[in-house]
Amino acid sequence: MTAATKADVAPLTPEQRADFDRDGYLMIRGALDSDETARYSAALDRVYEEEKAAGRLSPEGSMHKLSAATSVPEMAELLNHPKTFHYVWSMIGWNFHVYHSHVDVHPPIEGKRPFRFEWHQDGGRQNREIETDPRPMLSVKLAYFFSDLSEPGRGNTKIVPGSHKWNRIDGPPRRDVEWPDPPGAIEVTGEAGDVLFFDRRIWHARSDNYSDVTRRVAFFGFTPRWIRARDEVEDLPNRSWWNDLDPVQQQLLGGCAPTGDHGWGHYPDQTPVYQWLAERDLLDPEYPPLKP
């Protein structure tokens, strides 16, 4: 694993925060070294082969499997990886968990896939049931690249930089009606080992992979614990690998008092991410999610 530097256990700089607030995303280049990338790719391929054998791939042969760490236990290490974790806590504090995560494998598509308008903000009903304009951030997401996505056309994630403050974009009357990408859309490119960090409100969509490269990515969405998790985590404390996780990883997978007042964050001193930040003097009275 790439060694953690002083910057990895420090909050984002004012410049990084300003860039994130303006653009709705940041790229974390070279977060994983080549050994890590190879290890997670191999783990993902193992699960892909299992899903294939069980007949659970899409008609094009792709895999979109929910609950990343439950599905690929090796990936629990990515929950608080030293190169990415400070992006997450810098933005949403200590009282959070993973509410939605997935591991995706998209081999090259043969032929042409029927059109489907995929542009969305994360959060589902949050986008309909909250009345503010813009909507609140509520969650942030990490996308770890395990393939070389340095060229567009490899099924890259498309985003509209700066669109996280927009409550709507124009779209077709039905999702199967061909419609252009929103103005300003780009395909996010990155090497294997790079990570995309984004505000869940940024308008984004997956693109189709007509290249000859299989796209492998893992996504982790982090949100306050007072928002219910969608991932399958109920049974995790019974898994053989659960006790190998550190307390922070267990918190992020719902293991730290998932219900009741503690689960809402009423006891910071008993909450692993709070303890971790307090021990390193990283709490910040000036930023509400990090107030001691």
Ligand SMILES: O=C(O)CCC(=O)C(=O)O
């Ligand atoms: O696979 C992608 O590029 C996009 C994933 C996505 O839509 C999401 O994480 O909400």
